[in-house]
Amino acid sequence: MIQGRTGHRNGLWALLLIFLSLQACVEPFELKTGTEKRSLVVSGMVTDQNLPELNKVTLTWTEPFDGEKRQVLNEPVLGATVLLQDNQGNSMSLTEGARGVYTLLESDFEVQPRRTYTLHIRLPDGREYASRPELLRPVPGIRDIKYEFKEFVDVVRSSAGVLVERKSVGFEVKAQAQDPAERGNYYRWDTEGVFEFFSDVGDTPLPSQCWSHVGSINTKVVVSDDRLVNGRLFEQHVVVVPADIPTKYRIKIRQYSLTAEAYEFWRLLSQQQSSVGSIFDPPAARITGNVYSLTDPEEQVTGYFSVSALNDSFLVINRSQYAPFPGLPYELPKGNCLILGLYPNVTNEKPLGF
């Protein structure tokens, strides 16, 4: 897509450097910068579906940029009051859970399409924040999900900092949707992965077929607008499902509607993620969200609260058809698959689709 143009150009540039044998190099270095003054981070959304695992807002504090610490422990905001209001005067309260997550419980859910929603936050110290109103826009359904088994070649920087080619295989998953006739539709996608795996239990009756729910497998923001595809059936590359073990993989794709402002926020975050410091990178941009302070207009607030309609669909990839995969030969682990500890969120209850 054209959005990928900058990315392409960056790759192109890396390639130019390779054939010019310039030994261009990228070195990581430790940098500590920024202010200790922390500001509020609001991240979350409410959808038109009554799904508490999606309808939630996480409140945390920013951290200074610290390349030495090797981890980000964004401190959660505890004890805040979080309210969701629509433009008809209805209000829903979000319930605080663990680590600064405030959830819209199933029993409180009253979200209606085509209404405008505003988030209100009050911290225990009395500071108040609000989001700019967000309209719940409809989203078309996912027509189809396709995948393609392919080899990926990336120009990456090795640990020595030299540009090298890295090959890998995977299943490129694309969603297909029909954009409505009117202009100004914005989309975001995320994913949820579940895969089966087996263990060698010998003759014991221990469970040997399990499933791991890995949650979102996106490492990058996936958004798009209909500027170039208005009214058409279009395809969006969403994620690459890893080809590591020859078992079935269920990939669920969720397609959300966005407002123009929300799209802009996610687009800039996506742009930040694809930065490689090349000459074709746009300069670092400030990404402004839609949450502001009611008590101090100068106070910076990071993040976005969005309201989205949601449609999802899934696909099961039988990866064994494409095996063997490059790398070490696949060997069944030994023991009870529920307690192997190899994968997260393991269950032996067969999920839908397997």
Place this chain on the structure above:
Amino acid sequence: MLLLLLLPGKGWAQNADQRPITANYQNRPLQEVLRELQQQHSIRIFYLPEWVEPVRVTQNFNQTPFATALRQLLEKAQLSFVFYDAQTVVLVPLSAASVFQPDTALAAAAAGIATPDRTVTLSGHVRSAKTGEPFVGATVLLEELKKGTVADEKGYYTLTAPAGEYTLRVRAVGMTEDKRRVRLQQSRTMDVELFEVSNQLREVAVSAKAPDHNVESLEMGVARLNIAEVRKMPAFLGEVDVIRSVLMLPGVTTVGEGASGFNVRGGSIDQNLVLQDQAPLFSSSHLFGFFSVFNPDMVRDVTLYRGGIPARYGGRISSVLDVELKEGNKKAPIVSGGIGLLSSRLMVEGPIVKDKASFVLGGRGAYPGLALRYMPDKSVRDSDGYFYDVNAKVSYVLSEKDQLTASGYLSRDGFRFGADTTYTWGTATGTVRWNHTFSNKLLSTVTAVAGDYDYGVSAETKPSDYTLDSEIKYKMLQADFSYEPSVQHKINLGASSAWHNFNPGVLRPSSEQSSLLPISMARERSLETAVYLDHAYTFSPRVSVAYGLRYSSYFNLGPGEVYLYNPEVPRRESTIIDTLRYANGKVIQQYNYLEPRASLRVSLGQNSSLKLGYNRMVQYIHLISNTTAASPVDIWKTSNAYLKPQVGDQLALGFFKNMQDNTVELSAEAYYKKLHNLVEYKDGAQLLLNSTLDADLLPGDGKAYGLELMLRRSGKRLTGWASYTYSRSLRRVDGPTAEEKINNGDYFPANFDKPHDLTLVLNQQLSRLISLAANFTYSTGRPITYPESVAVIDGLLMVNYSDRNQHRIPDYHRLDLALTIDGTNKRNANWVSSWVFSVYNVYGRQNPYSVFFKASYGGTVPQAYRLSVVGSAVPAITYNFKLTK
């Protein structure tokens, strides 16, 4: 006043003209030979002893007619002769022979008439004896008066002096100096032909200008580079590069290696008017900015005006880079070329009609694809790249007073990334120029240019396959007159008009299956006209002034649509309240500007002067690029109702001093610039295929100031320069709302703001055939935006940035070396060749190009990275040759 001393020989009254000569002279002094002839042939020969003293002759005559023999004998001494009568021969300098009538010559010779004290003018052309090409910037000097001038772009010079006899010295880079006695009794013309010095390939001279030109002229902020000098500089991958050489001049910077264009005195890259044979170029880069588009074989000389821009130039606010291409050899055909690691060159030139018309055809092709094929990886093997450029020029001397030149240029770049995405861009230009001399006081030039720059991307990635094409077409017509009524006054005037047609982008799905919609951005058309006049006036030898005015009118023409935005709120697509439609040819928006220019020179004694200059420039077309470095496929936009013309005002003060017989030049120039209506961008602006692009652009102001110190040495063995520049370039965007401000409306450093810059360019002649060149450059790291904090959004790390450009990447420094070995230094060798070995970035410094911040470990841990484009020393080897028939 008459200094001609006559040495009559004894002789008999016989008719010498009829007598054949039989003699064999082996390396005999000419004076001795002449004496012998006088005795043998009973004639008297009159001449000045110093004309013949150093000359030795080797000739063999067998019954050769006297006149022929004498002509051959005198040829080497550049003398001719006149038969005054049957027994009397008067020798005259060759150059004067045409105007010396025998009687006046002899009368003067015999009688020694003193000349009354009156002023006369000497004028003429300086040309290459071998190629007939004019020498721009050749120095013409009357030694006794220490008065000199510089030949103009047609090689024409004019000098005024009291009548008398002088030593005229004519010098040009790479040429043997011509030194001759000139008798100036009345105004006259004298054309001078210069011969190449024997070791022309190695000849190093800093500049083609008068030795005291920098002190004596009104020019400021002007740098000339001769191509011979550019060739000597160590080249990146062995590719001699005009723009890389320009980067070594004070006041010129770049954001980094591989970035296209250059920044002059705090200006953006689109603020440079890059002219190749008067045709403006929209992209001066090959291979995304690694190399420049000028074929070094074709270039005659390069002039960079970074201040004191003559009124004849307009349309860009920071600088003018005027690259003049050579004319073909008018005497003999020559083939020359070179073979390098990345590209090869071949050039053919020669006469069409001897001494009247010539042609030159030069081409260059690069073969990066060849190297790609040996890469082990498939996707790299699938990639392919190329670039080529072709220059052609024909010049024709129609008459003594008219010269016609036509030149054409074609270049093309392509790069296919993997198997699916291809970037292409190319330029085609054509220039026709007609020079007419009305008299030696009034000259005119009419120039017509047509050009086309097209660029695009195509992708074959289904189902989003597309081609995206953009194009700029332009036509220009310009007439310039130069009138010099007396030596104190020089007037230039002219008019120009330029028509531009921009196609900002047409997106076409490239197959039926493509899910993309065809999109066609509205074309933009504009007409730019200008008239100018400038007058240089020398009050006295101590004080001279020049002042000029350019008046430009700009019309943005229909058909077109203009969106009206709600004036109360920041412009956005959603704030459009109305659309105005304009018919074909209707004026959508008009701008008129007066662009005054002025300069003053005050001499501070023999070899130094102080100069003051001011100029205003206006720019109507803009490069729209918010990346650190522009790419050749970025769009250009013409001014409209929202995008106002950029305006630049510059005030400069300079001190110039020459020492050691003008071989050491010292200059200090300080400048202050104000820039208005610069193009800046909202954070995250979308520039491509955006029909409401005006809403994403912000008008900015800028200021730039600096001090440039330069020491230049021209000599026999060691030449070069050292310069130090302190400069700042700041920008400010202060709109009415927060969205229309950058850094709260405060000044912030521009991307290319590099306060300290030190450059050394040296060339040492080690022996007659070997020379060593070294470049060293140091500059402050460019500004960059640092992160302030990190946040986690939906499980992904997000970096919050601080105010724009408040930090800097580490300093930049680099040393390059080049060793040139010539195959021969024989004067008339038919085959001349040289090898150039160069190393770029000798000590392998990993100069950071950028510092960037990216989450690592699946987007969860913040990490800072430094990117160096050239991380090691880059050696290269090039072979050059020249074959003369």
